[in-house]
Every structure is written in structure tokens, then in C-alpha cells.
Amino acid sequence: MKYDVADVKLAPGGKKRILWADNDMPVLAAIRERFARTKPLKGMTISACLHVTAETANLMRTLKAGGANAVLCASNPLSTQDDVAASLTKDFGIPTFAIRGENRATYYKHLNAALDHKPTVTFDDGADLVNELHIKRKKDAGRIVASMEETTTGVIRLRAMAREGKLKFPVIAVNDAKSKHLFDNRYGTGQSTVDGIIRATDYLLAGSNVVVAGYGWCGRGFAMRARGMGAIVIITEVDAIKALEAAMDGFQVMPMAQAAKVGDLFVTLTGNKHVLRPEHFRAMKHRATVANSGHFDVEIDIPGLKKMSKKVNRGVRNHVDEYVIGRSKSIYLLGEGRLINLAAAEGHPACVMDMSFATQALQAEYVLKHAGKLEIAVHAVPLEIEEQVCRLKLRTMSIAVDKLTPEQVEYLASSGEGT
Template identity: 65%
Template sequence: MTKKFDIKSTALAGSGKKRIEWAGRTMPVLRDIAKRFNKTKPFKGIRMGACLHVTTETANLMLALKAGGADVRLSASNPLSTQDDVAASLVKDYNIPIFAIKGESNKLYYEHLNSVLDFKPQIVMDDGADLASALHSSHKKLSGDILGGTEETTTGVIRLKSLEKNNLLLFPVIAVNDALTKHLFDNRYGTGQSTIDGIIRATNHLFAGSTVVVAGYGWCGRGVAMRARGMGARVIITEIDETKALEAVMDGFNVMPMNKCAREGDVFVTLTGNINVIRPEHFLLMKDGAIVSNSGHFNVEIDLIGLRKISISTREIRPFVEEYTLKKENKKILILGEGRLVNLAAAEGHPAMVMDMSFANQALSAEYLIKDAKKLENKVYPVPREIDSSIAKLKLESMKIKIDTLTPEQKKYLSSWEIGT
């Protein structure tokens, strides 16, 4: 018999409901969208399946979609990111089926994902493209029901563009991650703050005076580097892209290969979206007590298999802190959150104020898919510019900030070629 939901305990719902309401206080854009959805019901009769981090912010997105008439199911996009009290409240107080338990095994993670797909969704919302991947492999027979999907992460967009490039993509997808009001703010300011929050909660480490190595200088890496420097750390960037490396230098950071800075770092953070960024040869060079964490989507950036092979023992020394003792010199390496997203494994993830824009993009992109699904090909599409701009406008209004507008003379000047010096 198929479970109606699978969470830790409905007894946790009381605290979860308060926390959902608290996050909603600083999500005014999504709140306004939910009010409109409640009137227009754009998702009436639509089944929506989501694989997202089960947090207070995601809960507010689910409530907005339900207000729009959607029948929603949600599973976690990471085994350690679920906030169990939030999952409980969504089930008990809002009657939204949730399949997520913090600390769930890899096997249970995929059972939960399958529970969402068994619902035969017509719109899928992904954070890492695990739902989409299943629909292109183990659940391919369900893909015919899919009107379209949305993708929240850089990693997921890469996977979906690979499917498109190989002419394998089975339905249109909106790359929510690539919206300006998503990656310029969520990736940079959200990841920047929440990653350091996770490291500090797990370790109580002092950043001032420390050397922090940031692997990858994309928007997430920029955010972490900026925040670490603001807290008094010396920051080193590692990169494989010449332009990004040059940008990091121009921004005032040291740039060097991992095999050089491995000796210098006190804290390491990977944010590349790639595999085995920190490997055994790097661990062997690190200081005794080096802190190693990941804030890229999947737990593949730190080579934990390789680390185990060069270690004689492991133990959990603090919650979400595993101490590996190396065979060489009995040196200790500290791995945070099992190498998974440290901001969600050891902290609460991004602040609601920044997720307001990201999830507004999710909600409005889903509405766009419903309206225009028949016009779209099986491709990865950017968020329409008008949606991106409308979210920025709503966010500014919620912050009581006004901006200038072009005069008729200025509009004419910008559209002409005749006027010069």
C-alpha cells in the first residue's frame, strides 16, 4: 500500500507551523503572488511534484502553489536538508503530502522521490534534477504526462542542458537558477551567508585570522569569499576557468592551485558542481585539524572514499562533524555534514528574504509553463525577462525603495543612432 506521507513525526507540527509563519513574514513577493493565485487558480486540477529542500521557505512556496489550486507532493532534494518539524506541519496543518526525513538513507531518499513520481505529476520542480533524471530513466513511461519542469540549481541546469544537447530531453524546462533575481542574490548572498553559518554552527570556528580556501568562483563562491573576508579571514580561491580566476584576483583575492593552498588553509569550502575537487593528495598536505566542507549541490566534491582509504579511524566528534585520523602522522581532518550541503546539513539554509525571490521565480515559471506548454519545445528555457523584472520590482516595492524612470527624451536617445557627440 502506498504511503500517504512519510515524515519523522506529526507531533513536531507545532514548532514547524510557527517557523513557517516566521519565514513567511520576510517573503512579501511570494505572499503577493499567493494572494493572486488564490483568486485566479492557475493550477486548478494540476498535479505538481517537487523535489526541493524541505525548509520553512519551501513550505511557503508549497502553500502558494496550493493556493493556486495545485495538488502538490514534496520530497527532499538532499538527505540532510529536511527540517522535520516543517515537514510535520505541512502534513498535519496544511494537508500536503511530504516524503522526507532528516538523515534518511540513500535508499529511502529514492523511495521518497519515487513516491512523488507515483503521483504522476504534470509539472515537476527540481533542485538538482533528480526528478527529471528519474523521468528520463527509471520512470520514462511517466514523461508523457509532463507539461514541463523547473530547475533551481546550477548543477541541475547542467544535467538538463546535457540531456538537451544529446536530444534526449523529454519536456520543456525553465532554468529558474539562471534568472537574475535568483543567481545574483540567492547564490551570492544566500549561499555566502548560510554556508558560513553552517560552518560556524558545526564547529564554532573563528573566521577572523583564519585562512579560508574557496574552490570555485561562480556566484556561490563569490558569496562565500565575500562573507569570509568580511569576517576577517584571508581568502584563497581555486579555479579552472581563466576569466573567473582573473576576476578573483581583481577582486583582491589570492588565487592558486589546490595542491599549493592545501598546506595553507584552515577552512575549505567547495562550490564547483564538479566531482573530487578535494582528493587524497590534498588531504595529505593539509594542516592537522583542517575543516573541510561542501556547499555544492551533490556530495561528490570531496573525495570521501579516497579519504577513508588513507585514514585509520573516524568518529563523530560533534554533531555534523566527522573526524578522520590519517595513517600518516595521525593527522586529523574534519569533514562537515558528510560532505553534503553544509548550509542545510548544519544550519537552516538561506534566509527567507532571499529565497523570496527564488521561489517567486519557481511559482511564476510554473504558471508560465501551464499557459504556454503547448508552444514550448523540449528545451531548457531561461526565465522570461518580464517575470525576472516583475520580481525585482515587487522586491524593491516591499523594501520601500523607489528608482528613477526614463524621460521621453532619454527613451528617444537610447533608441536612436543619429544623436552623437
């Protein structure tokens, strides 16, 4: 079995971590038990480019239990848990290509190792596998039945490809499932971003001016958590509707040029490029701290920051680099501008990833059943999958919901009854 991990001897610790996370992923466990009995993914070859974490490991175990021939590579150089990568390879027989801190050349070597597996289905966290198939490995794209995309950033890229007529196979926007973005993005990103920042800096949020760039579901989640810990939260937005919503939710809203002058901590969660730029760095206070919780490391203009700095002090603290501007101003960059919740912490809690990865697993079953029937486009997750995941999750939480009476069903389906 081919694989590339930091040290396979780390496997015992990784297995403990995987099984600990599994305790808090009952929905995925129930699906894995059914998959093991019915083998609905038999004959499917999967290449997954995802964050190599304990939660992801349990998704990969589920796919394998369903009969899939699956491999995994990292979707971000700083999100890999090396002990998990080792355990997936050694204990669970799933070839893994991921090393924490890998450079760009190794990252793309691992992407191509996953594609050498000759997948019929791909799982992506940022659309890098899909991008590689469309640019450098076009011949392999014809084999793909469908791809699943788990991030806002990836869905943006894929919808652009679809609009331009460049998309070569169907893609399921798993990210846009309500059971994913309402929970994973809001509660998962919200909590894990706070976790990463505090682990990296030992920062006290209470009383601090925290600037949140973007009020999508990830931005909402982080803003809620920061306010809950006593921060004075400022939102920056380009979308008028989201900006108005943020204001109605009780947050200050202003342009980044204005926020840059008052912020103590800046966090980008937009999926866009160069949200924080040199003109913002110039306006920031001494010892302002900047972090990113969007998928790619382009939200902060790091080359621009480096160019305007007279000195860069690497590793002044774990996951903290100091950029010295002029005579006396320091800007602290966290996690090299990569996903701070994974660069400095462990990513989303397992219980929220339980829903996202349950959706992924059921979606794999769906695309195999509908192989050859899906239009080449970016598709939504079917409502029945969403409902199944939420029903299972409620059951594991011992929560029951009401059912419509026959009279209520008839009333909702009719138009004749008025005031």
C-alpha cells in the same frame, strides 16, 4: 492522504517556523494572495523535489493556493526540517515525503512516491526527479508539460542531457534567473555557508586561511562573507576569466595543490566532482577542516579520504567527523560532505528565498499558459517575470527607482544622434 514524515506530532513547531519565515517573504505572500483569488494553476499536478525547509513550505502553500495539486519530497537527505515536513502534511494538507537523515533507499522511495502523484509539472533541486523520469520512469515523462530546476548542479546535468538529445520535455533554468543567482546564490549561500560552518565548529574565521573552491556566484558570496569576517581568502579556479576576476577583486588565487598546504578551512562550491582529493588531503595541515556547499556530496572525495585514513571518529562534534591520517594528522569533515548550510544550519534566509520562490511560482503560471508551446530544451526565465519579482521586492523594501523620460527612450532607440 499518503505521506512519510519523521513524526507528525512535530507539526506545531513546524507551523511556527513556516509562519515566521512567511513574515520575511512578502513577495511570495503577495503572489499567494493573487493566486488564491484567481486560481491560475487549477488543473496542474505538481511534484516538487526540493529542500524541505520553512521557506519551501511557503512556496508549496502558494502553489496550492493557486489551485495546484502538489506533493513534496526531499532533494537532500540532510536538508529536511522534520517539523516543517510534519506541518506541511498536517496543517496545510500537502503530502510530504521527507525524513531528515533518510538513507539512499528511502530517498529514492520518496522520489518515486512523488512521481506516483502523476505530475504534469515538476520542480527540482538537483534534477533527481527529471533523472528518474528519464532513466527508470520513461513512460511517465510523456505527461510532463515542463520542469523547473533551481540549482547550478541541476542545470549542468540538464544542459548535458539537452546536448546529447536525451531531454524529453522542456525545462526552465530558474537557477539562471538574475533574480535568483545574483541574490540567492551570492547573498543566501554566502551567509548560510558561514552560518553552517560556525554552528558545526565554533570556528573563528578572522585570521584563518580559508580556501574557496570555485568563484561562481556561490563562491563569490562565501568569499565576500569570509573576508568580511577577517579571513585570509584564497580562491581556486579552473576558469581563467573567473580566476582573473577573483584576483581583481583582491583575493589570492592559486591551484588547489598549492592552497592545500596553507589552508585551515576548505569549502567547495563548484558543482563538480572530487575537487578535493587524496593528494590534497595528504598536503593539508593537521586539523584542517573541509566542507561542501555545492548541491551533491561528490565535491569532496570522501571514499578516497576514508580509504587513506587509519581511523574515522564519527560525531566528534555535531556534524563533524574526524579522519585520522598516518600517526598524527586529523582532517575534519563537516556535514558528511553534504550542503553544510542545510546540514548544520537552516539554509538561506527567508528574505532571499522570497525572490527565488516568487520566480518559481510565477514560472509555474507561465508554463501552464504556454503548455504544449515550449520547445524541448533548457529555457531561460522570461525577462518580464524577472522584472516583476524585482519590482515587487523593491516595493516591499520601500525603494523607488527612476523612470526613463520620453526623450531618453527615443535616444536609446535611435542611431542618428552622435557627438
